Amino acid sequence: MDIHHGRFTADIDGDFVVFLIGMRFNKPLQVSKWWPVFTAMPAMMRTIAQHPEIGCLGTRNWFGRTTILVQFWRDFESLDRFAKDRDLPHLEPWRKFNAAARKSDAVGVWHETFQVRAGEYEAVYANMPAVGLARAGRHVPVRSKADTAAARIGKAPADDQSTVDGY
Known part of the structure; x- marks a missing residue:
């Protein structure tokens, strides 16, 4: 991989x-x-x-x-x-x-x-092969969805950078 x-x-x-x-x-x-x-x-x-x-x-x-x-x-x-x-x-x-x-x-x-349900999940992979949900679906750059975990799971606006998840 x-x-x-x-x-x-x-x-x-x-x-x-x-x-x-x-x-x-x-x-x-x-x-x-x-x-x-x-x-x-x-x-x-x-x-x-x-x-x-x-x-x-x-x-x-x-x-x-x-x-x-x-x-x-x-x-x-x-x-x-x-x-x-x-x-x-x-x-x-x-x-x-x-x-x-x-x-x-x-x-x-x-x-x-x-x-x-659609949009009610969050995933991040740093310096990894495509695994898990990214392999079952699509493996995409973080920026194409949202930069933080909260934004990716729909709990914060996508442009809210006040919390950086570090991964």
Whole structure:
């Protein structure tokens, strides 16, 4: 990824959804209990990447004892449709996990969903490659939106320079 020197922000048209999902290895040595959950994710990620018409705008994941996957979706309906569609690689692994989870606490899963209205978000990236929302939407110079965090999120006029956020 190329580093973009200077200050940039994210721009995305309309409302969108931020979906956080992850798993936690509660008992890491019980591989047979968490392996099926862990190995179900690549098929889901491939499907999302190969079919942008599903509605996922971008993803990013981190791995550790607790994993986290951040997804940006066009709308909640697209996310919900992906989760429930019998022909896509989510519903069946989810059903299997639910059945197995009742028998063991070796692995935990979690998710959080946030609906974001147009213009009610703020992002800044200094000397970074395009990541997160900037990768799901557009990566633009800060000056094209507003110079401060308060102005970018709509809590201050764009030309109000009384507060400098430093990034």
